[in-house]
Amino acid sequence: MNVSLRSTPALLNMSGNMPPKVPPVFNEAYRLAAQRVLADFEPNDLIGAHQFCGSERDRAAGARFVSRRLPEVPSVDRIVVANGTQSILVMLLAGLVGRGRQLVLEALSYPTIRTFADQLGFGLSPVPMDEEGALPDAFEEVCRADRPAAYYAMPTLQNPTTATMTIERRRTIAKICQRYGVAIIEDDIYSLLPREVPPPLSAFAPELSWYVLGTAKSMAPALKVAYVVAPTAAAATERFWPGVRATYWMCAPMNASVVSTLIETGGSDRIIEAIRVETRARQAIVAERLVDADLRTRPDCLHAWLSLPNSRPASDFLADVRALGIDVGASSTFAIGDIAPPNAIRFGTGTPRDRAAFERGLDAIVKVYLK
Template identity: 50%
Template sequence: MSTKSTLSPVPMTGNLPPRVPDVFNDEYRAAMQVVMAEREPMDWIGVHQFLGFHEDREAGAQFVTRRLPETPNHERLVLAHSTQAILTVLCGSLVGVGGTLAVEELTYPTIAKFAKQSGFALVGVKLDDRGIIPDAFEKVCQERKPQALYTLPTLQNPTTSMMSLARREAIVAIAQKYGVKIFEDDIYSLLPERVAPPLASLAPEITYYMLGTAKSVGAGLKAAYLVTPETSDPARLFWPGSGMTYWMIAPANAGVSTVLIRNGGVDRIISAVREETRARQQMVTNALGGISLRTTPECLHVWMEAPHDRSVLDFVADCKRRGAEVGPAATFLLAGGVAPHYVRFGTGKAHDRAELQRGLEAIAGAYFS
């Protein structure tokens, strides 16, 4: 018999970074003070700077070198309020009405909304625990001729797969062979300490590289950086009315992010988020031992197999009754096929470890009932 919790279910369908107020609060306040002291508010707020102010684009170029092998020319940088906003523009401009975007067979659900809005088709590419399967990608390129591939090669959402260097080289070679652009979302890459190099470092001429702060610093900071290929024209792609959305970054967020990048605050926050994520993943291990699941110590989400004798939706509903909201695999299946017998849940949105423990106990109770 299932047990219903008297408290609100712990929100675990999202995969936000955990709160680290002891570090974040002081760093953010200090950075805001620097911004207000060094910038003239009217010059800063009273004008549009669509691609970002010069100093903020330079800071963005510095930020992405945490992953890229060299600092890109800041003229190739675009600042936006999220990778989601960047994707809206890229999909609308480079895939477009009647086009085709290749995606991992399980992926970021909002991509489906972009496809509907912009009138392009999605085609799924098979995955394994090392990410996109090269033969499957080549078959898609031959049969569907996509304009671009959207991929999360590091700690893939939702499956947590990590694309090896050899696999990245194979995917890049296929994209080059068939003239397919790559939209690389590297949003989860700053928490693991050992990660293969980005696809953008292997094929900068075809890769649109995205790195934001939402999954490693704070979801509400709303700062994301796009590095475009050298042959692209960012000003043409990101003109003020593109994508039917306000994609431009708020000047305050850009300024604070720039200060944090330059004074090392962003690294101190990321380090704190990494350590808290590791602690929370250890809680997952302790609470859900014996259950088939995939994650890593620095991953913000867990990919867990549902009980074999129950439907995924029944299991999700039971988790909620007991006090944990988790997401079924079908949420991430955007281009047809059969959803695996899995759920995804995040470890970071719970306000603190005590709340996370309550959620994990609800999941365990539902699984072993």
């Protein structure tokens, strides 16, 4: 008996918010950086042993990289080089929050934080939001009532809502954290594509802040290089070394060295600019085709937040879009705690491999939205 097996076509992933691929620029810059590393270093010396916290060179490159956003270049001894942002978050959430304590964050936030909370045994204290992010009065009330150990902050192009705090909001939130002794874990990963955004929240309370800046959203997801700036050199040592050898937060020396070379030679600048240009081109198409929609995004953001009419539940919208071969994210994915999620979806602009695939996905979203 012959059985015909038909494979189900893969959905076009627009639920993620990766940066768009820019092969002509990225490939040349990366190849040159990798070749230079292999020419400048003996491979066995480079990767023959762990480089906990990163080599002196890699931490100096990290300091230069984060200074794109911070008011000044931090001292190298405050920098830790790690295997991506998630690895940093695991270390900080375990060390600064820990079992039985509370983490405050926006009511809609990065969903992996829920996974970390379950694994590490800490509670989540969600805060209501407006178009800038956490509402100050509500934030202070949570700090007063729950006494959270830390605040997971994403004040620039917040995931998923694209909310961006003004300088005034950042100052207010920082003062509340100072008043209640709440550590700030600032994930600034979306901040490098916009040309003009306010200084990091960490700049307003540096003594409390752990500033995190990775390369996944501005260069390439699998580079797996991210930097954390500790409040002090002693704090960096305490949280990341010694006594943490049973984890996998350390960055592979080859990865770190290639990214350091990209930073030193300007290759990172060229890659970020190319991704910025492609992102702006795709967002211009979004703005044109959803001109009358209740849409929150900006020209240099990797995702868009689309509110739906009450007559169109998000679950139905997702099913209709999936029927057209496209996958987008429901607001419920990002909801923290018992707060009812708004009737909205998030879709990314960069995950489709090229402009044609992106337009095909966007056409499906628009078709279902106008249905």
